Amino acid sequence: MKRGFLVILSGPSGAGKNTVLDATMDRCSDLQYSVSATTRPRRKSEQDGVDYFFLTEEEFQRRVRAGEFLEWAEFCGHSYGTPLAYIEECLEQGHVVVMDIDIEGARQVKDKMPEAVFVFLLPPTMAELENRLRGRSTDSDEAIRQRLGKALEELKAGIDYDYVILNDKIAKSAAKLEAIITAERCRVKHSEYFELLEDIVGRNRE
Amino acid sequence: MKRGFLVILSGPSGAGKNTVLDATMDRCSDLQYSVSATTRPRRKSEQDGVDYFFLTEEEFQRRVRAGEFLEWAEFCGHSYGTPLAYIEECLEQGHVVVMDIDIEGARQVKDKMPEAVFVFLLPPTMAELENRLRGRSTDSDEAIRQRLGKALEELKAGIDYDYVILNDKIAKSAAKLEAIITAERCRVKHSEYFELLEDIVGRNRE
Numbered sequence A, B: 001m002k003r004g005f006l007v008i009l010s011g012p013s014g015a016g017k018n019t020v021l022d023a024t025m026d027r028c029s030d031l032q033y034s035v036s037a038t039t040r041p042r043r044k045s046e047q048d049g050v051d052y053f054f055l056t057e058e059e060f061q062r063r064v065r066a067g068e069f070l071e072w073a074e075f076c077g078h079s080y081g082t083p084l085a086y087i088e089e090c091l092e093q094g095h096v097v098v099m100d101i102d103i104e105g106a107r108q109v110k111d112k113m114p115e116a117v118f119v120f121l122l123p124p125t126m127a128e129l130e131n132r133l134r135g136r137s138t139d140s141d142e143a144i145r146q147r148l149g150k151a152l153e154e155l156k157a158g159i160d161y162d163y164v165i166l167n168d169k170i171a172k173s174a175a176k177l178e179a180i181i182t183a184e185r186c187r188v189k190h191s192e193y194f195e196l197l198e199d200i201v202g203r204n205r206e
Helices: A017-027 A057-065 A084-092 A103-112 A126-134 A141-160 A170-186 A194-205 B017-027 B057-065 B084-092 B103-112 B126-134 B141-160 B170-186 B194-205
Strands: A005-010 A031-033 A036-038 A052-054 A069-075 A078-083 A096-100 A117-122 A163-166 B005-010 B031-033 B036-038 B052-054 B069-075 B078-083 B096-100 B117-122 B163-166
Touching (some): A005 A084, A005 A103, A005 A170, A017 A170, A057 A069, A057 A078, A069 A084, A069 A103, A078 A084, A103 A117, A103 A141, A141 B194, A163 A170, A163 B170, A170 B170, A194 B141, B005 B017, B005 B084, B005 B170, B017 B031, B017 B096, B017 B170, B057 B069, B057 B078, B069 B084, B069 B103, B084 B096, B096 B170, B103 B141, B117 B141
Parallel strands (some): A005 A096, A036 A052, A117 A163, B031 B096, B036 B052, B117 B163
Antiparallel strands (some): A036 A078, A069 A078, B036 B078, B069 B078
């Protein structure tokens, strides 16, 4: 079985990561959504191993110390993380695994799994931001920077990603993400023909 | 205007490069097909600069010596080549330029324009080839190699390409090539947002 690959959809808050990923999964039934581990209590409607892997705070922290998370973070007093062994297993089974995650989480993934596919989603307001940055020459650089400081700080991570999508229409963004995944399946290194080509190169080298 | 990029569709003879590229161009009206220069006489139906750039043998050879072709070759006593300045101009105008070309031509392009996108098309018979290579354990490696020598020699170039498509169905292959082009338009370095992101990184660096 050809190993799958991991697709990270990240970007500033308000970019619409979750909505775009949901729309993409509706279009592509063969994507595997990454299940997170969490210390927050299980709700009645939730299934362990399906919605989340539910862990005690103690077990979660043990795993953090053991480096068993691909990335992790705290939100509202609870811990959330992506189990590395679980992702590895999905990839070994040949799945294309998708995750939507904030910029800091994506940075952690890049450290542990630099070969993942990183897609940066720009918020719909980016066009407006662009106009402000480029158009209004009456504003000094200093004034622009102060007003947009936080947004710029978040956006600057985008330069190190593989792909960038401006999320002006959800369906359009989902179609682009689908195309990126289709293209990545055709990448020589991801392709089911990679081993065969390697084999052929090896034979000819003899 | 954001600079475009060049997409090379190559592969062994009989892979169906021309058919797949035609089908892809039918789907995507915004692709620019690369016009070749040639020394063969112009037919009545053909327009200079549209079907080909028609050159004298003398002028063609002068351009070869001056390094003015991205790639060139001889077929049936005539010379054919891709003018570098023409491709540069199309790219500067922001076009996605597509070419179908044989493996040796693609090798020349890789030398002169390594940043182009290289797509390797595997012939429909590849599945059969794969069976022969992997399945028939009664054949010795030597016997396989002798029988498939030429095919293997051609296929081995594929390992250095960016993408690989098995051309089992033309429409499917064209859809994959279209997805690759859509994805490449979203590549950070090809994206219209690249300069903006660079600009933001620069501002934050001050």
